[in-house]
Amino acid sequence: MKFSHTPNIFTSQLIDKLRSHPKRIVFTEGEDLRVLRVAEHLVELEAIIPIVLGNKERIRAMAAEHDVSLQFVNVLDPTTSRELPRFAEMYERSSRARGVEITGAEEIVSRPVYFGAMMAQYGLVDGLVGGNQSMPASMFRALIQTIKPMPDVPRVFSTMILVAQHLSHFGTDGVMFLADCGLISEPTVEQLASMAVETGKLARHYLGGRPQVALLSHSTKGSAHTAAAEKVAAATALAQLTALEQFLEIDIDGELQADVALDPRASEVKLPDAKVRHTADVLVFPNLDAAHITLKILQHCAGAQNYGQIIMGLSRPTAQVPNTATKESIFGTALMVGFEAIKFHLLYPEGEV
Numbered sequence: 001m002k003f004s005h006t007p008n009i010f011t012s013q014l015i016d017k018l019r020s021h022p023k024r025i026v027f028t029e030g031e032d033l034r035v036l037r038v039a040e041h042l043v044e045l046e047a048i049i050p051i052v053l054g055n056k057e058r059i060r061a062m063a064a065e066h067d068v069s070l071q072f073v074n075v076l077d078p079t080t081s082r083e084l085p086r087f088a089e090m091y092e093r094s095s096r097a098r099g100v101e102i103t104g105a106e107e108i109v110s111r112p113v114y115f116g117a118m119m120a121q122y123g124l125v126d127g128l129v130g131g132n133q134s135m136p137a138s139m140f141r142a143l144i145q146t147i148k149p150m151p152d153v154p155r156v157f158s159t160m161i162l163v164a165q166h167l168s169h170f171g172t173d174g175v176m177f178l179a180d181c182g183l184i185s186e187p188t189v190e191q192l193a194s195m196a197v198e199t200g201k202l203a204r205h206y207l208g209g210r211p212q213v214a215l216l217s218h219s220t221k222g223s224a225h226t227a228a229a230e231k232v233a234a235a236t237a238l239a240q241l242t243a244l245e246q247f248l249e250i251d252i253d254g255e256l257q258a259d260v261a262l263d264p265r266a267s268e269v270k271l272p273d274a275k276v277r278h279t280a281d282v283l284v285f286p287n288l289d290a291a292h293i294t295l296k297i298l299q300h301c302a303g304a305q306n307y308g309q310i311i312m313g314l315s316r317p318t319a320q321v322p323n324t325a326t327k328e329s330i331f332g333t334a335l336m337v338g339f340e341a342i343k344f345h346l347l348y349p350e351g352e353v
Contacts (some may be wrong), residue, residue, distance in 0.1 A: 002326045003037035010163045010175050014335040018047040023338040028130030030054035038067045038331045043072045048338050051076055052114040074307050078115035082312050087118040113139050117146035120316040126341035131320035138170060139320050153313035154190050158182040160295055164304035169262040169279045177203045177282040179290045182309045192235035196284045197242050198312050200250035203282050205343055214261035214280035215254030220270050229255050232286055261345035307332035317341045
């Protein structure tokens with residue numbers, strides 16, 4: 001069945017902007033009917049120029065069997081690409097610079113996720129989406145080993161975007177940003193602060209207005225004197241200082257319980273002397289368990305549509321989708337990566353961070 005996207009408040013604006021600035025997005029696991037349906041639809045919308053990696057014969061056979069048009073979809077097999085020897089040489093050189101001696105560089109780089117990451121790093125594409133047929137750890141490893149990190153982000157993390165216009169107190173117009181849902185198990189104070197700042201900047205880019213960032217805890221402003229709450233409070237102070245020094249148009253607060261962050265009425269009761277608080281747009285969780293459990297509950301019980309994970313802290317726009325990702329999730333994630341690529345090209349017109 002042909003993929004038909006129902007636009008929502010989040011994806012509609014991305015489609016409109018990408019039609020004016022279409023970007024090249026590589027899908028590292030192209031032997032997947034979901035990806036082929038999404039690629040076909042992105043071409044129809046004239047929003048993304050898709051490149052799918054994998055065995056050309058198998059991909060074309062799958063497309064023919066399911067009546068998927070591959071017109072203007074670039075199908076590329078890394079094992080036969082003329083770029084493979086050059087990528088292998090670059091990968092070997094960069095590994096040596098990190099103090100790692102490797103053998104079989106060409107075999108490693110011929111793996112689709114490594115090849116796609118090299119394409120992103122060296123400017124052959126504008127962004128990358130993968131993970132739909134691989135283990136998250138293997139994809140993250142490939143990205144970290146091939147794509148240059150951002151110098152001011154202490155550790156790579158991930159952000160999910162959820163859309164749930166039917167839920168109350170769910171961000172600006174039903175859009176919420178969650179960090180970190182996939183990578184750092186027990187973040188430090190510095191890492192939590194970085195998550196708050198970087199995800200706040202991401203939300204600012206998408207929402208246009210001044211996002212409200214909340215660092216979550218079981219405590220609100222010292223209501224519980226625990227080491228965990230004090231860590232979140234320290235991270236909040238550091239994030240606020242960073243935002244002030246960088247003149248960022250984001251509001252950061254913590255440590256906050258979830259009801260205080262999301263429901264202005266709860267905030268009035270628990271913080272009667274505080275300024276009027278709006279519903280948070282960004283939730284920064286104290287650890288991976290809290291973030292991932294919340295994500296799954298919102299997705300599977302509350303009906304929130306998820307897009308991502310956007311990988312934060314790398315110098316190229318990339319995203320990892322889960323094995324269970326729907327076509328809608330892959331579609332919206334590709335739009336997000338394309339939109340991030342617009343920002344990247346504006347910030348770094350020469351391609352270097």
